[in-house]
Amino acid sequence: MDFLVLFIGYIMSFVIGSILYYFRDSQTLNTGVVGYIKRTLGQICISLAPKVLIKWLNDTANAVLTSSNPFMQIMFCLMVLLGHSILVIDVLPYLFVYDPDGDHITLPIIFCFANFFFMHLSCYPDPGEITSKNQKYFMSLYKSDGVLYHPDAFCKTCKIVRPPRSKHCSTCKKCVHRFDHHCVWTNNCVAGFNQRWFILYLLSVCIMCGNGTYMTYKCLCLIVRSKKLMDTQYIDPNTREVHPITLYILIQHLFMEYPHTMFLLFALPSVIILLGSLAAYHIYLVTTNQTTNERYKLYDIVQKSKLDNKDPHIINDIQSMRPFNKGLWKNIQEVIFPRRQLNKLFHKRQR
Numbered sequence: 001m002d003f004l005v006l007f008i009g010y011i012m013s014f015v016i017g018s019i020l021y022y023f024r025d026s027q028t029l030n031t032g033v034v035g036y037i038k039r040t041l042g043q044i045c046i047s048l049a050p051k052v053l054i055k056w057l058n059d060t061a062n063a064v065l066t067s068s069n070p071f072m073q074i075m076f077c078l079m080v081l082l083g084h085s086i087l088v089i090d091v092l093p094y095l096f097v098y099d100p101d102g103d104h105i106t107l108p109i110i111f112c113f114a115n116f117f118f119m120h121l122s123c124y125p126d127p128g129e130i131t132s133k134n135q136k137y138f139m140s141l142y143k144s145d146g147v148l149y150h151p152d153a154f155c156k157t158c159k160i161v162r163p164p165r166s167k168h169c170s171t172c173k174k175c176v177h178r179f180d181h182h183c184v185w186t187n188n189c190v191a192g193f194n195q196r197w198f199i200l201y202l203l204s205v206c207i208m209c210g211n212g213t214y215m216t217y218k219c220l221c222l223i224v225r226s227k228k229l230m231d232t233q234y235i236d237p238n239t240r241e242v243h244p245i246t247l248y249i250l251i252q253h254l255f256m257e258y259p260h261t262m263f264l265l266f267a268l269p270s271v272i273i274l275l276g277s278l279a280a281y282h283i284y285l286v287t288t289n290q291t292t293n294e295r296y297k298l299y300d301i302v303q304k305s306k307l308d309n310k311d312p313h314i315i316n317d318i319q320s321m322r323p324f325n326k327g328l329w330k331n332i333q334e335v336i337f338p339r340r341q342l343n344k345l346f347h348k349r350q351r
């Protein structure tokens with residue numbers, strides 16, 4: 001198969017796979033032509049694959065994604081290790097040879113440590129657990145808006161009245177303050193107390209991958225320059241004619257000669273696009289004082305209102321409601337200093 005077809009196929013399957021995974025709950029992807037294609041492909045895969053394999057995949061995915069376990073954390077660490085191994089084995093030796101005066105070590109080490117530091121803060125400290133002891137403080141933080149949150153919502157598992165903006169996480173098995181979502185990569189909830197660390201974790205992955213992309217690109221440029229690859233020629237296999245090298249042939253040659261380095265050059269920007277857009281989405285949520293959980297809830301309410309044939313103006317009002325918005329600066333402060341408000345309440349009651 002032609003190299004270009006394989007390459008485009010790889011990029012397309014990565015992009016489509018990512019969209020299907022990240023937007024798996026989206027109405028657009030589950031209805032109409034897209035939904036039909038998705039369902040048909042799913043049925044074809046299921047009918048072709050052995051039943052034992054499907055059962056094993058289902059059980060494994062359920063065990064990994066719906067229970068508290070460190071599997072995805074280990075996977076992330078292995079991916080970071082793989083990326084750095086390629087960097088050390090395939091990229092750094094060339095950088096040291098072709099650019100001996102440059103510092104190629106300090107930044108990757110700083111970025112890697114920063115990433116693990118923010119990952120640790122996203123994974124382990126309390127995201128905002130609500131217990132019967134601290135529930136009264138969380139109760140006074142927000143008022144029920146009557147649409148997204150109703151007063152006296154009771155959690156049967158924790159046996160407490162759930163404060164507005166909190167949710168019971170079925171994976172962590174606890175009610176969590178200002179719940180955003182449960183992240184399988186950190187094996188922890190993203191919520192009131194750790195959303196800031198989660199955003200910094202995402203950004204640190206992007207910066208680490210950005211630096212890796214730059215180092216890989218620089219390495220390949222140095223190889224091309226030092227080996228004078230742009231001055232070479234190639235023989236057309238069909239006509240046997242000799243032509244000056246083109247960019248397409250050069251990329252193909254680099255893929256054959258330096259497959260690991262080329263893999264990094266395309267894989268790292270893909271990670272930046274995925275996690276960078278997730279970080280941008282979270283920054284948008286912070287600035288408007290919303291959570292992912294609230295966005296989903298709002299979406300469901302709007303869909304239900306449309307089915308009930310409610311007035312379009314009312315639907316529009318619901319769609320644009322931001323009941324907890326306090327203005328840009330206060331919204332940001334709420335995420336950067338999540339305990340400030342709680343501490344104030346605590347000290348007030350102590351007096």
Ligand SMILES: [Zn+2]
Nearest residue numbers: 155158168175
């Ligand atoms: Zn609960």
Ligand SMILES: [Zn+2]
Nearest residue numbers: 169172182189
């Ligand atoms: Zn959770």
